[in-house]
Amino acid sequence: MKTVFITGANSGIGFEAAKSLAEKGFQVILSGRKLQKGLEAVENIKSSTKNSEVYWLTIDLSEPYSIKEAVQKFYTEFSSLDVLVNNAGLMLDHRTENSLGQEMTMATNHLGHFLLTYQLMPMLKRNTQGLVINTASDAHRRIKGIRFDDFFWSNNYNAWKVYGQSKLANMLFAHELDRRFRSQSVFSVSFHPGVVATEFSRGGDTEGFNKWSMELIRPFLMNASESSKMITYLITHESWSSFKGMYFQNYKPKKPRKSFNIKEAIKLWQLSEKLLDISFRGEQMG
Numbered sequence: 001m002k003t004v005f006i007t008g009a010n011s012g013i014g015f016e017a018a019k020s021l022a023e024k025g026f027q028v029i030l031s032g033r034k035l036q037k038g039l040e041a042v043e044n045i046k047s048s049t050k051n052s053e054v055y056w057l058t059i060d061l062s063e064p065y066s067i068k069e070a071v072q073k074f075y076t077e078f079s080s081l082d083v084l085v086n087n088a089g090l091m092l093d094h095r096t097e098n099s100l101g102q103e104m105t106m107a108t109n110h111l112g113h114f115l116l117t118y119q120l121m122p123m124l125k126r127n128t129q130g131l132v133i134n135t136a137s138d139a140h141r142r143i144k145g146i147r148f149d150d151f152f153w154s155n156n157y158n159a160w161k162v163y164g165q166s167k168l169a170n171m172l173f174a175h176e177l178d179r180r181f182r183s184q185s186v187f188s189v190s191f192h193p194g195v196v197a198t199e200f201s202r203g204g205d206t207e208g209f210n211k212w213s214m215e216l217i218r219p220f221l222m223n224a225s226e227s228s229k230m231i232t233y234l235i236t237h238e239s240w241s242s243f244k245g246m247y248f249q250n251y252k253p254k255k256p257r258k259s260f261n262i263k264e265a266i267k268l269w270q271l272s273e274k275l276l277d278i279s280f281r282g283e284q285m286g
């Protein structure tokens with residue numbers, strides 16, 4: 001039985017992917033910040049799929065201490081990991097910071113997943129093959145490239161641009177991860193899930209124009225179950241090595257914007273290691 005760990009799985013695309021993978025007989029670990037919502041999601045999946053190998057792990061991806069705690073628990077409770085789906089994500093109208101003073105969108109969508117992947121890498125390497133899937137977005141087209149001189153957007157904060165940067169980071173990270181680890185049989189890929197009716201931008205994350213424009217188009221959006229098929233497609237694909245860190249949409253590779261290049265990917269990798277004070281070649285848990 002293959003094990004899949006999905007972040008942002010108590011809602012939206014992550015929840016539907018978890019449900020469909022449980023139906024197919026995978027062991028699935030769901031995660032997110034909200035414990036109650038997470039336990040309800042697990043119960044919902046267990047009762048509808050009759051799969052008892054469905055678990056919850058609370059993580060706040062914006063806080064490194066929370067990631068470290070959750071990973072410790074993961075290593076205690078689970079013996080194997082085949083696929084990590086870095087799916088959690090948010091967009092915030094107002095600039096907020098985590099306890100380290102890092103802007104919250106970048107801390108959650110990119111740095112949190114970078115650290116989580118680093119800490120779970122020994123587990124991913126343990127099996128014959130490992131796969132890391134990053135849920136990115138075509139919103140990466142809203143920016144020209146990563147703002148290396150103001151990574152946390154202290155100046156001219158714009159919710160869609162910061163979100164776009166975090167999604168470009170998800171893509172660059174997948175590309176560089178695959179390049180660095182394919183020789184050790186850990187592969188990676190990113191994808192755009194479509195424009196989907198989920199809890200995204202709700203619950204106080206956005207207000208005014210960003211909130212109401214999303215609510216207005218909601219009836220015309222793709223449903224989360226349809227969108228999540230992309231995740232099951234990638235996981236059940238016969239050749240993970242063929243993904244080569246590419247960006248997928250509608251079940252095939254899609255050309256990203258120009259800023260998706262190896263130079264930018266290496267620069268982002270090095271900055272992320274520096275900000276988190278880690279080295280992927282250095283000491284790891286496991």
Ligand SMILES: NC(=O)c1ccc[n+]([C@@H]2O[C@H](COP(=O)([O-])OP(=O)(O)OC[C@H]3O[C@@H](n4cnc5c(N)ncnc54)[C@H](OP(=O)(O)O)[C@@H]3O)[C@@H](O)[C@H]2O)c1
Binds near residue numbers: 031089192
């Ligand atoms: N919906 C779209 O149209 C669309 C389009 C392109 C890409 N995407 C991407 O798809 C992914 C899933 O989003 P969705 O549309 O399914 O939205 P959603 O329903 O709002 O789900 C987001 C998930 O992320 C979790 N999350 C948020 N902040 C977190 C944090 N700090 N730590 C841990 N988990 C956190 C949430 O759980 P908690 O609240 O419990 O933490 C929730 O499970 C995101 O990466 C998003 O950027 C969505």
